[in-house]
């Protein structure tokens with residue numbers, strides 16, 4: 001269960017090796033209530049290393065790994081259904097890929113970004129939402145991005161995929177009203193993580209732990225949307241309304 | 253009907269099917285229809301602060317409609333249905349010169365909820381918890397069997413303090429207290445610091461049936477723990493101005509204050525309130541008559557006050573510690589951690605009821621209201637550690653956040669209670685979010 005101060009006892013991470021997810025798990029482990037952590041992701045050294053780190057932070061918790069490929073929606077029910085034989089309080093959707101450029105010239109590769117970031121998220125969230133609805137409680141935390149809030153030329157493939165994800169998660173949150181399940185949509189700006197390794201940090205860049213702190217603080221209480229850093233909320237609300245000819249000339 | 257269910261603190265809300273019950277047969281039918289994967293929990297008026305009356309994904313039995321006028325016998329014993337509120341029992345009994353033996357700080361709790369939490373009142377130092385005043389309790393157990401448990405029956409230990417997990421209470425026979433008037437003779441006294449508050453409470457316990465202190469834990473320095481001690485007794489028939497029992501008026505139902513979109517009860521306003529409240533209290537001890545409503549249920553004049561904390565809700569941290577020094581350290585620790593206690597109440601407990609999950613045990617009980625905030629976690633965990641090391645414990649009817657291992661270590665009767673629960677509920681039908689969280 002999630003206690004009154006938002007500390008969960010069982011967490012499922014989709015994209016279990018993510019830096020932001022790990023920073024969040026570290027904070028939840030610090031709250032001292034974790035009993036079960038399921039890291040769903042592609043098998044490999046990164047997922048194994050993540051599991052070891054979580055075991056170090058939460059020695060009393062059962063840490064499980066589950067093979068899960070976001071890009072294979074046809075496998076999601078089979079991969080995730082068994083996880084819900086045990087308790088799941090929070091699902092953290094953290095998988096995502098950042099393409100190397102505004103879009104990709106290869107049509108299949110371009111579509112694959114959407115398959116992971118959007119299509120895969122839709123199918124995984126659909127599986128998860130069904131189980132949580134039946135359980136009558138739970139939180140879904142979706143790592144969206146400001147990139148989807150006003151899609152811009154410099155990363156429009158990624159931005160479009162996140163816009164789709166953000167829209168679906170918003171609708172899901174509405175659909176789940178009254179079910180005991182709350183959906184929290186997190187829109188970070190630039191996060192210095194392995195996803196952005198080698199890229200020049202954008203203004204207002206934050207660290208994975210800054211995102212984690214906000215996720216932990218906002219897990220109790222009603223869901224909704226939260227920006228990291230918080231100032232991006234105002235920035236984005238201006239940018240959303242800037243006329244295209246002006247927007248075009250901004251160094252974004 | 254399916255809906256969201258939350259505790260009085262309005263922190264977590266979970267969904268359950270809500271089934272109202274109007275008769276014992278309704279309860280039996282609901283229990284028979286339940287099973288381990290379709291769990292069930294009784295709920296009264298939802299005054300438990302945390303997740304004790306929640307059952308996510310299961311069925312919450314709304315026992316409130318199982319009510320009716322209590323039947324009073326010549327010996328002053330009331331036969332009362334579990335959905336009847338303590339306030340309704342009081343209103344029915346007082347015109348006959350009888351009073352509820354134990355009343356919590358609000359009249360809006362059901363008899364079933366009061367038994368499930370084995371509630372205490374301002375008279376605990378003298379009269380114990382409600383368990384001491386029962387002739388018998390009738391429950392529907394986890395097999396759907398109606399059991400009448402007479403005082404002394406060991407199975408009562410699974411029910412009283414058992415937070416709904418030992419069975420659905422459907423009625424009880426409660427021994428009432430004879431009183432000569434409907435008024436309270438109350439002595440009010442303001443104290444300068446925690447030491448004086450403790451000393452006055454201890455001294456007043458010897459003289460008065462009811463004692464409690466409101467504490468100011470927001471005032472800094474030496475003034476931390478200053479307070480207002482109120483001590484009272486039922487006024488005699490000959491006390492000038494005392495209201496005859498038959499002239500007791502049930503308090504009017506007042507409109508609820510609306511829940512606020514943003515929390516209003518925070519450190520700033522609460523500090524202002526505390527300061528004003530303390531200064532308003534008489535500097536010298538003063539004596540006066542009060543109505544039972546004003547004395548026992550002062551918060552009831554603001555129905556819906558729990559909504560003032562906003563959508564994030566609040567927690568009430570209530571613990572008991574056996575000795576003076578532990579209380580001092582507990583208060584100092586909360587203060588040092590910067591915990592903003594908006595409302596605090598202090599009282600001395602007498603001996604406990606002996607039921608394994610019953611909360612009261614001899615010592616000091618502190619109840620502190622706090623706006624919910626994830627940042628409170630570490631400070632309250634430190635307070636828990638202090639309480640546990642001192643041999644104290646947390647009150648399950650208020651809890652929403654204690655660590656399971658701490659809770660288990662501080663209720664040494666837990667294993668005994670589990671055995672009683674297994675007898676009462678062999679199929680594992682009853683559960684609650686509290687039970688799941690704490691692995692009761």
Ligand SMILES: Cc1cc2nc3c(=O)[nH]c(=O)nc-3n(C[C@H](O)[C@H](O)[C@H](O)COP(=O)(O)OP(=O)(O)OC[C@H]3O[C@@H](n4cnc5c(N)ncnc54)[C@H](O)[C@@H]3O)c2cc1C
Pocket residue numbers: 260293294295296297298299300301304305315334335355356357358360361362363364365366368369370371372373374414415416417419420421422551649650684
């Ligand atoms: C303002 C305020 C002041 C309070 N002051 C005090 C106080 O001074 N002393 C004190 O001890 N407590 C106090 N309480 C706590 C309160 O007395 C308990 O939480 C009590 O259990 C609430 O009763 P309820 O009918 O609202 O039950 P609920 O909150 O609905 O349920 C509480 C528990 O009782 C169980 N339960 C309810 N009905 C039944 C039934 N028929 N059969 C079996 N189990 C049942 C539920 O499963 C749950 O575990 C206070 C609460 C408030 C809001």
Ligand SMILES: NC(=O)c1ccc[n+]([C@@H]2O[C@H](COP(=O)([O-])OP(=O)(O)OC[C@H]3O[C@@H](n4cnc5c(N)ncnc54)[C@H](OP(=O)(O)O)[C@@H]3O)[C@@H](O)[C@H]2O)c1
Pocket residue numbers: 014015016017018019020021040041042044046047068069070071093094095096097116143144145146187188189190191192193194195196208
């Ligand atoms: N970093 C930022 O600037 C930023 C900003 C806004 C939003 N976000 C979002 O935040 C989330 C977490 O990002 P992060 O910064 O923590 O980056 P990260 O460390 O690179 O994490 C991304 C994770 O996604 C996983 N993943 C990718 N494709 C997958 C697939 N097909 N199936 C399963 N898992 C897959 C990766 O697993 P592998 O180890 O298997 O590759 C990796 O664990 C992402 O959704 C990202 O879009 C990031």
